[in-house]
Amino acid sequence: MRHLIALLLALPLLLAAGPLQSSQKIRRVGEWETPPTVVLCDTETVSKENLKLILRWWEELGYEFGQTVVSPTHRGCSGNVGGTITITRTALGANTRFLEEGEKLRWAKVKLPVDTPNLILAHEIGHGLGWTHTREGNHIMNGRYSEAGWFSGGLQIGPPRAFPGARGPRRGGSAAGRGR
Numbered sequence: 001m002r003h004l005i006a007l008l009l010a011l012p013l014l015l016a017a018g019p020l021q022s023s024q025k026i027r028r029v030g031e032w033e034t035p036p037t038v039v040l041c042d043t044e045t046v047s048k049e050n051l052k053l054i055l056r057w058w059e060e061l062g063y064e065f066g067q068t069v070v071s072p073t074h075r076g077c078s079g080n081v082g083g084t085i086t087i088t089r090t091a092l093g094a095n096t097r098f099l100e101e102g103e104k105l106r107w108a109k110v111k112l113p114v115d116t117p118n119l120i121l122a123h124e125i126g127h128g129l130g131w132t133h134t135r136e137g138n139h140i141m142n143g144r145y146s147e148a149g150w151f152s153g154g155l156q157i158g159p160p161r162a163f164p165g166a167r168g169p170r171r172g173g174s175a176a177g178r179g180r
């Protein structure tokens with residue numbers, strides 16, 4: 001059985017040499033067996049409303065989430081709890097760790113600075129869903145936030161679903177340009 005704890009940052013892309021190739025295949029390391037509970041430990045990183053908008057953006061692509069819980073005292077805020085994507089605060093750049101076993105995701109931990117833009121939140125949730133980086137320009141999983149955007153090519157896993165208001169996050173979704 002394969003055990004993997006991955007730390008995904010934008011940095012590895014800085015090492016990539018050569019010309020950009022426009023259609024990089026994007027890879028998913030694993031998927032959730034059951035829809036993960038999303039735990040928000042600190043609302044200074046992102047508001048619950050924004051988090052809901054971003055989860056909905058992923059739901060539009062076919063992904064499912066369990067409950068969204070806002071609680072600084074949830075066990076996931078101090079440890080790693082199976083079945084959860086936990087969002088906590090960091091003084092450093094945004095990053096996501098997760099545990100994958102046999103191509104199944106067990107837990108994911110997203111760390112975000114205060115006032116994280118929705119584009120970066122959506123990117124990190126993408127890691128929490130098992131997606132790795134792509135070099136495709138304007139793509140949500142581009143590892144350089146200055147080159148990332150709301151393009152979701154290759155990420156759709158279910159039939160398109162329509163939610164009123166789901167387009168909200170795309171407005172004002174300019175790339176931060178400086179994150180990791």
Ligand SMILES: [Zn+2]
Pocket residue numbers: 008009010123127133142143180
């Ligand atoms: Zn990333």
